[in-house]
Amino acid sequence: MCHRCALAMMRMRVCWSICARRSARTFACTPRNTTEEFKPFMEQFVTAVWELLVKTSLQTKYDALVSHALQFLSVVAERQHYQSIFENPEILAQICDKVVIPNLDIRPSDEEIFEDSPEEYIRRDIEGSDIDTRRRAACDLVKTLSINFEQKIFGIFGQYLEILLTKYKENPTANWRSKDTAIYLVTSWASRGGTQKHGITQTSELVPLPEFCAQQIIPELERPNINEIPVLKAAAIKYVMVFRSILGPQVLANCLPQLIRHLPAESPVVHSYAACSVEKILTMRDASNAIVFGPQVLGPHATQLISGLFATLSLPGSGENEYVMKAIMRSFSVLQSASMPFMGVALPQLTEILTQVAKNPSRPHFNHYLFETLALSIKIVCQADASAVSSFEEALFPVFQGILQQDIVEFMPYVFQMLSVLLEVREGSGSIPEPYWALFPCLLSPALWDRTGNVTPLIRLISAFIKQGSAQIQALGKLSAILGIFQKMIASKANDHEGFYLLQNLLSYYPAAEIQTNLRQIFGLLFQRLSLSKTPKYISGIIVFFSFYVIKYSGGQLAQLIDEIQPGMFGMLLDRVFITDMGKVLKEQDRKMVAVGVTKLLTETPEMLLPQHGAFWPRLLHSLIDLFERPPEKLKGLEIGESAGVAEDPDAGYQVAFAQLTHAQPNQPDHLAEITDARQFLATSLSKFAQSRAGELPTLLSPLEPEYKQVLQKYCDQAGVRIA
Known part of the structure; x- marks a missing residue:
């Protein structure tokens, strides 16, 4: 073992000149994998690594070595086990002087990346891709030392911080790098923990972050020339962004105008950081989950903010800046109706941007936030004036038609969502305009449905057509094509829930006479899938659908239709699906649907009292009470969109995924809004049943276990009814 340790030490002294990355990995892994064996030699290892770091130059070819050594x-x-090595204040001071500070300093190579490859700089600096950089490793070392040796390191770091800031004050133009290092030192020194969503949320109590911000950060942001020393500007803005949860609303309110002022900065890094900081600040919420910077706070800055963000998109290199577009979206979201005065200027620009990016979609995040902003704009404007939807249609339809005609696959799921939003806004305002109907036959094309990313938004769009234009669909003779889509969906483990959604819309809004003639075939497909490929998600879906059918029509019609397909099948459905698997329904609204549907089966369906079904009655009630009293079963493959781990077409290759637009979420109406409590609905329904069929209910309830009878009595007491 000693021989191996000696060899390891020798490697650490010489192999950096042969293979930096290989030796660096040795450094990083050695203490993690061993303890007692290396303890006698660890101080020598640390000394060797320390000496190596001191001797290694700042050339980029040694970055991996230095990073892993740190x-x-x-x-x-x-x-x-090894903290005693660092307890000597002199050693800590030398580590800070010889190792930490030199590697925290920004180097000429970093400045070149800042100027020539701003996107790469941003990815490294705020997106966390800097894992192998010297500065990141030095920051991690500062954080480790400040956590484990807080009292001892405080004075040491404090002295170096004062030295760096004093040097900067002597000649800010020449010594700006010293302040940049100071900001990074404070950030690493104070940080204890945080999240991507909230920034740093845990800090050292010894480091006065708000005071440092007031004395060192805000003055940098207040300098009149926003293009002066851009690296330092970016560091100052990043400080505000990182510590936003610590600085407090008042400090951030003072910083907000300065951040907005830096949006037109020439440096892509500076204006990207400014936009990113504004966006993150606007997402902040207080303890009551209320937005900290709402429209009343943001309103006075709205003109400068919105104009500044759109102006930034015209700067070189930022035509498709995702941070800026996300900030536009967030600003509209916070301002809501207060953003209306800017829509007249913003919407033509957004439309033009969409036209341009559609020619070559290359920035998926930017494109997503662009569509989010458009969807949000429609929502805000049309809430105030629903007739404004025609203006959006006039502006966007030519672009959407071009995207569909040119088969721009990256944008098609977004276009279908946007069309759904526009069509849903029109609900109740009359017939669907002709341009939509011109698109309708194309939406039924099988090629579109073969792309997985299109399925969910297309189902929603087709359902919107059914809801508002079923008579015209009937006149066009397109029901068979829609049923073909249903058949494709229901056969898919990944998309069967979409098939059920489409079918519910057909039953709700399509002319009943024509749909009834197809029900036997539809039910046959449902049972075929149930017998061939029974998954938890599908079972949940079919229970919800049949419950919906009972509510929409009646339990008697359901029983008759199913038994026409195969005698006795209704009883099998009750026995093998409803009674055994009712608890697998997860969503609250679906569980309510099932509860009401099953209640109607129990109390309004004479077929349930036939001899062949009588034994199922108490068992079905037993399962319904379990549905009320037990939490949903968490089963693999049950969540919407999961395919139970089965790849349906392994040869399909890469396909564009569906990304739901947050501001284009479909409305989920409660079809049973009049029923506020499903338990009380069961109690009142049983009471009516007892009155209409005197003497039968006690016999039906007799097989129930005593505890279930007690629960049922509790429901009756709460509803103020009697069943006996």
Whole structure:
């Protein structure tokens, strides 16, 4: 073992000149995998690595070596077994002076990336792709030392911080790098933990972050020239962004105008950071989940903010800046109706941007936020004036038609969502305009449905047509094509829930006479899938659908139709599906649908009292009470959209995925809004049943276990009814 340790030490002294990455991995892994064996030699290892770091130049070819060497020191320092090595204040001071500060400093190569490859700089700096950089490793070492040796390191870091800031004050133009290092030192020194959503949320109590912000950060942001020393501007903006949860609303309110002022900055990094910071600040919520910076706070800055964001999109290199577009979306979301004065200017620009990016979709995040912004704009404007939908249609339809005609697959799921939003806004305002009907036959094309990303938005769009234009669909003779889509969906483990959704819309809004003639075939397909490929998600879907059918028509019609397909099948459905698997229904609204449907089976369906079905009555009630009293069963493959781990077409290759637009979420109407409590509905329905069929209910209830009878009595007491 000693021989191996000696060899390891020798490698750490010389192999950096041969293979930096290989030796660096050795450094990083050694203390994690061993403890007692290496403990006698660890101080020598640390010394060797330390000496190596001091001797290694700042050339980029040594970055991997230095990064992993710094990681090695971090790993050793955080292990209790080896912390005695670092307890000497002199050693800590030398580590700070010789190792930390030199590697925290921004180098000429970093400045080149800042100027020539701003996207790469941003990815490294705020998106976390800097895992192998010197600066990131040095920051991690600072954090480790400040956590494990907080009292001892406070004075040391404090001295170096003062030195750096004093040097900057002596000549800000020449020594701006010192302040940049100081900001990174404070950020690493103070940070204890956080999240991507909230930034840093846990900090050292010894570091006065708001005071540092007031004395060192805000003055940088207040400098008149927003293009002066852009690296330092970016560092200052990042400080506000990272510590937004710590600084407090008042400090952020003071920073907000300065961040907005930097949106037109020439540096892509600076204006991207400014937009990103504004967006993240606008997402902040207080303890009551209310938005911290609502329209009343943001309103006075709205003109400068919106104009600044759109102006930034015209700057070189930022025509498709995702941070800026996300900030536009967030600003509209916060302002809501207060954004209306800007829509007249914003919407033509958004439409033009969409026209341009559709020619070559290359920035998926930017494109997503662009569609989010458009969907949000429609929502805001049409809530105030529903007739404004025609203006959106006039502006967007030519672009959407071009996307569909040119088969721009990346945008098609978004276009279908947007068309659904526009069509849903029109609900109740009259017939569907002709341009929609011109698109309708294309929406039924099998080729569109072969792309997985199209399925969910297309189902929603077709359902909107059914809801508002079923008579015209009937006149066009397109029901068979829609039923073909239903058949395709219901056969798919991934999309069977979409088939049920489409079928419910057909039963709800399509002319009943024609749909009734197809029900036997439809039910046959449902039972065929049930027998051939029974998954938990499908079972849940079929229970919900049949419950919906009972509510829409009647339990008697359901029993008759099913038994026409095969005698005795209704009893099998009750026995093998409803009674055994009712608890697998997860969604609250679906569970309510099932509860009401089953209640109607029990109390309004004479077929349930026939000899062949009588034994199922108490068992079905038993399962219904379980549905009320037990939490939903968490079963694999039950969530919407899951395919139970089965790849349906392994040869399909890459396909564009569906991304739901947050601001284009479909409305989920409660078809049973009049029933506020399904338990009380059961109690009142049983009471009516007892009155209409005197003497039968006690016999039906007799097989119930005593505890279930007690629960049922509780429901009756709460509803104020009697069943006996």
